[in-house]
Amino acid sequence: MTYVVTEACIKCKYMDCVEVCPVDCFYEGENFLAINPDECIDCGVCEPECPVDAIKPDTEDDPDGKWLKVNSEYSRVWPNITVKGDPPADGPEFERETDKFDKYFSEKPGRGS
Numbered sequence: 494m495t496y497v498v499t500e501a502c503i504k505c506k507y508m509d510c511v512e513v514c515p516v517d518c519f520y521e522g523e524n525f526l527a528i529n530p531d532e533c534i535d536c537g538v539c540e541p542e543c544p545v546d547a548i549k550p551d552t553e554d555d556p557d558g559k560w561l562k563v564n565s566e567y568s569r570v571w572p573n574i575t576v577k578g579d580p581p582a583d584g585p586e587f588e589r590e591t592d593k594f595d596k597y598f599s600e601k602p603g604r605g606s
Contacts, residue, residue, distance in 0.1 A: 494552050495550070496540060496548055496551065497549060498526050498548055499554070499555070500560075501545040501593075502526055503524055504583070504590075504593060506521075506525060506584065507544050507584065508578055509543060510526070510539035510542045510543050511574050514539055517532075518532035518533045518534075520567060520568040520573055521573075521574040521602065521603030521604065522567055522599060523603055525567075527563065530551065545588050572604070
């Protein structure tokens with residue numbers, strides 16, 4: 494089992510999880526964070542830090558493995574992030590929205606740290 498970032502992170506990207514990760518396995522996209530599943534040590538300290546409950550075990554609520562694939566793919570191309578940055582100013586507007594992937598997900602990399 495590993496942890497993955499799911500749809501709830503899109504356009505919110507609060508980054509509270511980044512600073513508690515003991516192995517620095519978070520990668521930053523323009524409007525989403527990804528966990529590198531090969532680097533994640535399955536400790537779970539990031540999961541309770543997410544204010545929008547976007548971090549889940551890869552075995553939970555991901556029957557087709559979509560989020561594991563998304564996290565794997567983008568953690569290979571986006572910059573590593575080790576320090577919490579500023580979340581988007583409009584993040585709270587998107588916290589409760591569903592079906593965000595098709596509407597908002599950006600493949601562009603973030604700024605990294």
